[in-house]
Amino acid sequence: MTIANQARVLVVDDSEAHIRLVERVLHDEGYECLADTCGRDALARAAASPPDLMLLDLDLPDLSGLDVCRTIKAGVDTRLIPVLIITGAADGGSHLAALEAGADDFLAKPVDVAELRARLRSAVRLTHYIHELDNATASIVMLGAAIEARDRSTEGHCERLAGMASRLGRRIGLAEDDVRALDRGGFLHDLGKVCVPDAVLFKPGPLTRAEFEVIKMHPLAGDRICAPLRSLERVRPIIRSHHEMLDGTGYPQGLRGSAVPLLAQIAAIADVYDALTTDRPYRGALSPARAYEILRTEALAGKRDGVLVTEFIESCESLSEGPGCDCAPQTLNPILPSSCCGTDAGVPKPPTLFEATGVQSFIDSAIQPRSVEARAKRHVGGLR
Numbered sequence: 197m198t199i200a201n202q203a204r205v206l207v208v209d210d211s212e213a214h215i216r217l218v219e220r221v222l223h224d225e226g227y228e229c230l231a232d233t234c235g236r237d238a239l240a241r242a243a244a245s246p247p248d249l250m251l252l253d254l255d256l257p258d259l260s261g262l263d264v265c266r267t268i269k270a271g272v273d274t275r276l277i278p279v280l281i282i283t284g285a286a287d288g289g290s291h292l293a294a295l296e297a298g299a300d301d302f303l304a305k306p307v308d309v310a311e312l313r314a315r316l317r318s319a320v321r322l323t324h325y326i327h328e329l330d331n332a333t334a335s336i337v338m339l340g341a342a343i344e345a346r347d348r349s350t351e352g353h354c355e356r357l358a359g360m361a362s363r364l365g366r367r368i369g370l371a372e373d374d375v376r377a378l379d380r381g382g383f384l385h386d387l388g389k390v391c392v393p394d395a396v397l398f399k400p401g402p403l404t405r406a407e408f409e410v411i412k413m414h415p416l417a418g419d420r421i422c423a424p425l426r427s428l429e430r431v432r433p434i435i436r437s438h439h440e441m442l443d444g445t446g447y448p449q450g451l452r453g454s455a456v457p458l459l460a461q462i463a464a465i466a467d468v469y470d471a472l473t474t475d476r477p478y479r480g481a482l483s484p485a486r487a488y489e490i491l492r493t494e495a496l497a498g499k500r501d502g503v504l505v506t507e508f509i510e511s512c513e514s515l516s517e518g519p520g521c522d523c524a525p526q527t528l529n530p531i532l533p534s535s536c537c538g539t540d541a542g543v544p545k546p547p548t549l550f551e552a553t554g555v556q557s558f559i560d561s562a563i564q565p566r567s568v569e570a571r572a573k574r575h576v577g578g579l580r
């Protein structure tokens with residue numbers, strides 16, 4: 197739907213007469229009308245091409261309207277479709293059951309045309325609003341993909357991190373919402389690097405203390421970018437705290453112990469592992485065995501959770517996988533050239549978000565727009 201009056205509305209009703217009546221109203225309002233007379237056809241149509249709104253009768257010949265509603269609201273790609281129940285059973289029990297099944301609104305038969313128009317407009321406004329939010333989320337994910345494309349030396353890092361972190365989350369039995377957050381958080385964890393100037397991010401020599409202070413802004417900058425979007429609420433702790441350490445030596449807040457969010461701990465382990473096992477301008481890739489040893493050493497030093505590290509290593513070994521962050525292992529190498537983990541001396545005023553580099557500058561230089569779009573798409577999927 198590009199504008200409100202182009203909404204595609206699916207009418208599901210076993211009464212042809214009722215469909216024709218609603219169809220007239222929809223056409224008057226400028227909406228596109230799709231119609232099905234049974235629940236299974238409606239579900240198949242919605243799964244193949246989700247409509248912007250569904251008008252659903254409770255009494256269908258095959259499935260119950262409530263079951264159709266529940267299925268729609270349980271589907272990753274369909275759950276945000278507003279469902280307006282229209283039924284002749286206008287008692288309080290039906291109304292309550294419809295709401296419990298996830299229906300967004302309820303209208304009694306015989307339909308009052310003026311009321312139907314008003315409810316339709318309201319529901320289409322809601323759909324339009326949802327689409328706007330979704331587009332905003334998609335834009336942020338696209339931004340994450342463009343940021344990754346900005347640095348050829350770490351190409352694929354976010355994608356790998358997302359895979360490893362979500363696999364570990366699933367392995368330790370996290371809820372599916374958390375696993376999805378790990379997937380998106382892995383992809384978006386370094387979003388805040390948009391505020392780090394190229395001169396600092398790609399500096400070939402050791403960073404000064406001042407430059408490291410600029411780098412340390414990136415978790416909070418990324419968190420601020422995502423803050424307005426509820427769809428990224430679970431992802432924000434990962435972005436904000438992926439450089440924290442259990443012993444309080446991390447950044448940006450120096451959190452300790454259980455104050456470091458679990459999802460951020462998981463993402464950080466994957467981040468460090470990928471950084472260690474991929475080539476960097478300042479060193480070659482370490483072997484997985486050496487990276488495991490370093491992670492175990494960090495766990496023994498109280499910087500990382502030992503159980504998580506063990507589970508992570510076992511999950512990697514079970515897949516015989518490898519692969520890096522350009523900014524992760526600050527505890528291992530205090531002065532990492534050309535990374536966000538180096539440090540030295542001096543302290544400049546950090547640039548404001550978008551001020552230092554400007555989003556457009558790297559989007560323009562994003563090397564492979566198509567691959568950026570393709571990678572972003574995978575992480576937008578399911579947000580609807």
Ligand SMILES: [Fe+2]
Pocket residue numbers: 385386414438439521523524536
């Ligand atoms: Fe980072």
